[in-house]
Amino acid sequence: MLDVQNLSMRFGGLLAVDQVSLDVQEHEIVSIIGPNGAGKTTVFNCMSGFYKPTGGKILFEGKEIQGTPDYKISRLGMVRTFQHVRLFNSMTVVENLLVAQHRHLNNNLISGLLKTPNYRTREKKSLDRASYWLERVGLLELANVEAGNLAYGQQRRLEIARCMVTEPKLLMLDEPAAGLNPSETRDLNQLIVSLKEDYNVSVVLIEHDMSLVMDISDRINVINQGRPLASGTPDEIRNNDDVIKAYLGEA
Amino acid sequence: MQDLLYFFQQLINGLTIGSTYALIAIGYTMVYGIIGMINFAHGEIYMIGAYTALIAITGLAALGIAWLPVILIVALVCAMIVSSSMGWAVERVAYRPVRGRHRLIPLISAIGMSIFLQNYVHLAQGSRNIGFPALIEGGFRFGSADSFQTSISYMQITIFITTLVCMTLLSLFISRSRIGRACRAVSQDLGMANLLGIDTNRIISATFIIGAALAAVAGLFLGMYYGSIDPLFGFIAGLKAFTAAVLGGIGSIPGAMLGGLILGVAESMTSGYLSGEYKDVVSFGLLILILLFKPTGLLGKPEVEKI
Numbered sequence: 001m002l003d004v005q006n007l008s009m010r011f012g013g014l015l016a017v018d019q020v021s022l023d024v025q026e027h028e029i030v031s032i033i034g035p036n037g038a039g040k041t042t043v044f045n046c047m048s049g050f051y052k053p054t055g056g057k058i059l060f061e062g063k064e065i066q067g068t069p070d071y072k073i074s075r076l077g078m079v080r081t082f083q084h085v086r087l088f089n090s091m092t093v094v095e096n097l098l099v100a101q102h103r104h105l106n107n108n109l110i111s112g113l114l115k116t117p118n119y120r121t122r123e124k125k126s127l128d129r130a131s132y133w134l135e136r137v138g139l140l141e142l143a144n145v146e147a148g149n150l151a152y153g154q155q156r157r158l159e160i161a162r163c164m165v166t167e168p169k170l171l172m173l174d175e176p177a178a179g180l181n182p183s184e185t186r187d188l189n190q191l192i193v194s195l196k197e198d199y200n201v202s203v204v205l206i207e208h209d210m211s212l213v214m215d216i217s218d219r220i221n222v223i224n225q226g227r228p229l230a231s232g233t234p235d236e237i238r239n240n241d242d243v244i245k246a247y248l249g250e251a
Numbered sequence: 252m253q254d255l256l257y258f259f260q261q262l263i264n265g266l267t268i269g270s271t272y273a274l275i276a277i278g279y280t281m282v283y284g285i286i287g288m289i290n291f292a293h294g295e296i297y298m299i300g301a302y303t304a305l306i307a308i309t310g311l312a313a314l315g316i317a318w319l320p321v322i323l324i325v326a327l328v329c330a331m332i333v334s335s336s337m338g339w340a341v342e343r344v345a346y347r348p349v350r351g352r353h354r355l356i357p358l359i360s361a362i363g364m365s366i367f368l369q370n371y372v373h374l375a376q377g378s379r380n381i382g383f384p385a386l387i388e389g390g391f392r393f394g395s396a397d398s399f400q401t402s403i404s405y406m407q408i409t410i411f412i413t414t415l416v417c418m419t420l421l422s423l424f425i426s427r428s429r430i431g432r433a434c435r436a437v438s439q440d441l442g443m444a445n446l447l448g449i450d451t452n453r454i455i456s457a458t459f460i461i462g463a464a465l466a467a468v469a470g471l472f473l474g475m476y477y478g479s480i481d482p483l484f485g486f487i488a489g490l491k492a493f494t495a496a497v498l499g500g501i502g503s504i505p506g507a508m509l510g511g512l513i514l515g516v517a518e519s520m521t522s523g524y525l526s527g528e529y530k531d532v533v534s535f536g537l538l539i540l541i542l543l544f545k546p547t548g549l550l551g552k553p554e555v556e557k558i
Contacts, residue, residue: 048446074448088439091432099436102429103448123429166448 001026001061001202002047002078002170008055009042016042018226019056024170024202029192031205031213033237034223035246040206041083043223044174047204048080049073060170075103077169083178085155089148093139093158096147097130100162126165133161137191153184160191170202171195177209185212192216214238222246256394256401261523262516267407267476269515270414274469275492276499276507277421278338278462284438284502285458288354291361292341293466294489295368300334300467301474301484302376305383319386323409323471330467337368338463339456347452372482380481383474410472417468418508421461425504430457438502487531494538500551509549513537 002024009017017039024030032040046053049070058066060076088096134140137157142150147158156176163171173192177185193216195201207213213220213234220237222229224246230237237243275297282290307329311322345360390404425431437444437454445451473488474480491514499510517537518530525533541548 050442069445070442071445071448071450074446080446082443086440086443088436088443090439091435095432095435098429099432099444099449100447102433102436103450162447 002204003059004043004047004056005059006056007043007046007053007058007066009039009046009051010054016226017046017053017223020221020223020226020228021056022221022228022231024204026202027196027200028218029196029203029205029216031207031217031220032223033207033210033213033220034229037225038223039226040223041174042226044080044172044204044206047073048078048172074166074168077167078172079163079166079168079170080172081159081163081174081176083175085152085159087147087155087158087162090146092144093147093150094127094130094134094143096158096162097133097165098126100165101126101129103166129165133164136164137161153180153187156180156184156188157191160195164195164199164201168201170204172204174206175208176205177207177212185209188212189216253394253399256399257523259393260399260401261519263401263403263407264523265516265519266512267410267515268473268519269495269512270411271469271473271476271511272488272492272495272515273508273511274414274417274465275488276495276511277418277504278466279493279496280499280501280504280507281434281458281462283496284504285434285441285455286346286350288346288357289361289493290341290346290459290462291358291489292345292364292368293338293462294485294487294492295365295372296334296337296341296463296485297466297470297488297492298480298482298485299337299368299372300330300463300470301383301480302372302470303333303467304330304471304474305381305480308384308386322386326471327468330471331464334463334467334470335460338459338466342456342459347455369482369485376482378482380479382479383477385475385478387475406475410476413468413472417465421465421504424461430454434458491534494534497538497548498541500548503548503550503552506548506550513549 004020004022007017007020008015020039020043022030022032032043034040042051045051046066047058049068049072052067056066057064060078065073065076088099091099131140131143134143137160139154139158139161142154147155150158160173160176177188180188189212192203192205196203205213205217217234219232220234221231222237222243229246230240230243232240275293278293279290282288304326307326308322311325316322341361341364345364346357349356349360385406387404387406387409390402390407392400392402394400425434433444433449433454434457436449437451441451492511495510495514496507497510498514499506499508514534514537518534521530521533
């Protein structure tokens with residue numbers, strides 16, 4: 001469903017991403033790994049419309065989307081998270097999920113002021129969806145707490161819930177396990193697999209936690225210094241000499 | 252007793268003026284909250300609101316309509332519509348094309364808009380003062396007839412109540428409605444709101460429109476209250492309202508309301524107990540003090556540098 005072809009991104013003299021290709025099929029978890037500064041997040045930023053790539057193509061469901069503004073990309077069904085949590089901290093947990101469904105709701109101000117039946121049903125629906133996902137990530141009791149007051153692991157889960165209420169086809173997670181303890185990481189692991197299995201969402205994952213990556217990925221792409229280094233199944237990557245060299249340095 | 256009556260008189264005058272400052276200040280604070288910039292054309296939008304209201308009142312008088320509620324409502328609605336379109340246009344012309352550039356650029360383009368609008372009104376309406384009918388006459392008086400009497404005019408009551416209603420509606424709108432929710436999200440993290448599919452351009456337009464509509468309400472009332480308007484009418488009121496917004500904590504809507512009221516009361520107390528000449532000294536002195544000792548304002552949150 002997602003096909004990235006020879007993506008390049010140049011910032012002045014720095015070629016941050018050089019001819020990276022990757023693809024994601026439906027019902028698949030694909031990871032991007034690589035040492036710090038390899039250009040993983042830059043690839044994400046190009047895919048999510050933050051940057052306009054300087055070369056290459058990005059196709060989503062057969063349509064070229066490189067350079068499309070970010071809010072349009074998310075409307076196509078590709079949503080992302082960031083390395084650091086970016087919740088609306090002074091809004092409550094449930095409001096965070098409601099506001100994410102803004103575009104699904106009727107934007108008409110008049111119907112909102114008059115509270116027409118149509119408006120009410122839509123509000124009701126979005127509230128139902130919000131509570132469903134809160135329950136799913138175990139935050140239902142905290143629905144009316146300000147998001148900024150949640151524990152870090154809870155904020156991470158809320159972020160994923162916020163992506164899911166927008167009913168994406170493709171979820172892009174940028175280091176979702178960063179800062180989580182081992183048990184939280186295990187929960188996250190199960191959650192991501194369940195998103196794929198139960199909700200038919202494809203996932204692109206940037207992650208440093210190798211146990212997570214190896215456990216749940218269907219395929220892995222390795223990037224080093226902006227260039228593609230290897231790609232394949234977890235087993236192939238584990239035994240790839242180039243990858244071992246890049247990670248451990250040459251002996 | 253007489254001292255107390257005199258004090259109450261100043262307090263009432265202060266709250267009346269202060270509530271209109273608060274209405275204008277909300278426009279500054281909302282725009283700042285969303286895009287982090289000061290709308291320097293806001294004072295002119297308010298001034299245009301006052302002119303539009305006057306034109307509507309004159310038009311109704313020419314048609315022979317004299318029933319007060321109709322005049323007030325028609326004037327208010329006309330002023331709000333024209334000011335809102337101006338607010339929308341200012342954003343489209345002076346802010347959107349230069350959004351994301353250096354902060355000084357929208358600042359200068361907004362000052363340009365302000366000069367343009369001021370001079371447009373100079374040309375279209377003449378630069379002399381125009382009398383503004385008071386419309387609402389009469390009031391209550393307290394105290395014995397042979398000494399000082401506190402008077403509350405019906406106009407002051409109307410101004411205060413309407414302002415209160417506007418602020419309550421705005422608070423409800425921001426906290427309850429879907430667009431209000433989106434406004435809060437955009438003001439906290441515009442990039443993320445964008446990514447979640449919120450049309451942030453629409454939300455930014457909405458804040459300019461709401462701010463302008465409230466400024467138009469203030470325009471009608473202050474025109475009536477002072478009894479005359481001129482094209483520079485927006486400058487000083489804009490400056491005062493800006494002071495009120497900073498005083499209360501720019502970016503915070505309750506802060507703008509509080510700041511407006513404090514500023515209005517401080518001014519009228521100065522006029523009442525010192526001299527009318529000192530009221531601007533006091534209000535801008537307050538601004539300097541606040542900036543020195545509590546730069547985030549009374550209800551503002553400390554700005555955390557976004558990474």
